[in-house]
Amino acid sequence: MNPTTGTAVSALGLRKAYGPGGEKVVLDGVDLTIPEGTVFALLGPNGAGKTTTVQILSTLIEADGGEAQVAGHDLATDADGIRAAIGVTGQFAAVDNLLTAEENLMLMADLQHLDRTEGRRRGARLLERFDLAEAARKPVSTFSGGMRRKLDLAMTLVGDPRVIFLDEPTTGLDPRSRRTMWEIIRGLVADQGVTIFLTTQYLEEADQLADRIAVLDHGTIVAEGTAEELKRRMPGGHIRLRFADAAQLEAAAGLFASVGRDDEELTLHIPSDGGIPTLRAVLDILDDSGISAESLTVHTPDLDDVFLALTGNRENPENPDSRKVNAR
Structure with missing residues (x-):
């Protein structure tokens, strides 16, 4: 596959299934093309395959079929190149509660093989950027949910990634903290040209942030476009x-x-x-x-209308929480 210049993420026919005979199909031929320096949002009910898509593209699990490139590196032949070029922030803050914010950032710097001087410089810069400087030497166990999510994203940025996967980054945050995260995400794209691959259950979040949106349902992309394009498709x-x-x-x-x-x-x-x-x-x-x-x-219809129409308001029978996104 030869994506055009300026493509941050491309995928063709990604497939993934689980079970002894592969009877549990999670992804069934997913195609994606995401330009550099944009925010791309992947929407879908619980169990639709959003997190699986992120895990495959970030090299955490292998696909059963298809091909992909991330930041110019081939998923099948250059996984190390992808890992060096990306950052991943999962659904739950991956921070060490026993360490301070400063120590968490230095830990990431060590994992990135940065020298101590450069690690401290990046850590201090990120603490200032995320408004965490005053809490730098406090244990993370004392942080609010919003502070923990900001620190988690700051840790992702220590390695200066070109593509960042944000898997439901604002889940559980109050509205003020969520909007603070939105401003940070916008700044990453506008100021640094970073590409953001966002999965979210908050439809307003996709509407506010995403340059393009894809709706994933039962392992397939059922629609893709800008928020306005998707809304105009709805009666x-x-x-x-x-x-x-x-x-x-x-x-x-x-x-x-x-x-x-x-x-x-x-x-x-x-x-x-x-x-x-x-x-x-x-x-x-x-x-x-x-x-x-x-x-x-x-x-005009909003993204809630789009989501409900395109996913058929179907629930995942194996997941009792699958109605959450439909109710938002």
């Missing part, structure tokens, strides 16, 4: 027009086919894909007829 989008009086409402209702109407609220709901051409066409029709709306709002 239910409409333009809501509110009028000053019943006469204006009546006149406008006669101009459009297949509209929803609320006589009490004096509103019309006109089906729309959320695009500018559709909006312009509606306004032109009103202008040509000399009708003026008091207000206009555009309603």
Whole structure:
């Protein structure tokens, strides 16, 4: 496989199954192309194969089939090259509670074979960047969940990776801590050109961060695109027009086919894909007829609608927690 220049991660036909006869199929031919310096989000219910995808691409487990390249290194022939170029932050903070934040970072520096001076320099820089300098010499056991997640990501950055896999990095964080992590992630991409491969159960997180989103269900990619592209694929989008009086409402209702109407609220709901051409066409029709709306709002499906429609709201019968993502 020869990905184009500027591709951070590419995969073709990734497969993985478990069980004596491979009857438990987890990935069933996954294709991915992720440009450098972008945030890519992989969504899916519990058990869909998100973590398995990350584990394969980060060389933690082997695929049963397919091929992949990460940061220019082939998964099958140059796993060491991939490991040297990536960072991985899992679902749970991999920090040592008995050590201080500073000691955790120095431990990572030692594992990266950095000399002590460079290790201290990187550690101090990361502590400042993640607003942990004041807590640098406190044991991690005293840290809040948000502080632990920040330290975990800081430890991932000690090796200066070009591709970072973040597997549900904000699970369990309060809204303020989650938004702090979002700002850090945005900064990594904007300031350092890092590529982020993000898996998440928080649909708002993908909407806020991702340049492109793929939806994984039962081991296959069922849709991929920007957040707006995915939303436009869903039915239910409409333009809501509110009028000053019943006469204006009546006149406008006669101009459009297949509209929803609320006589009490004096509103019309006109089906729309959320695009500018559709909006312009509606306004032109009103202008040509000399009708003026008091207000206009555009309603488009959100990622929750996309997720539920594309995954069929199916639950993994082997995982009683599989409904969590559907309820968000």
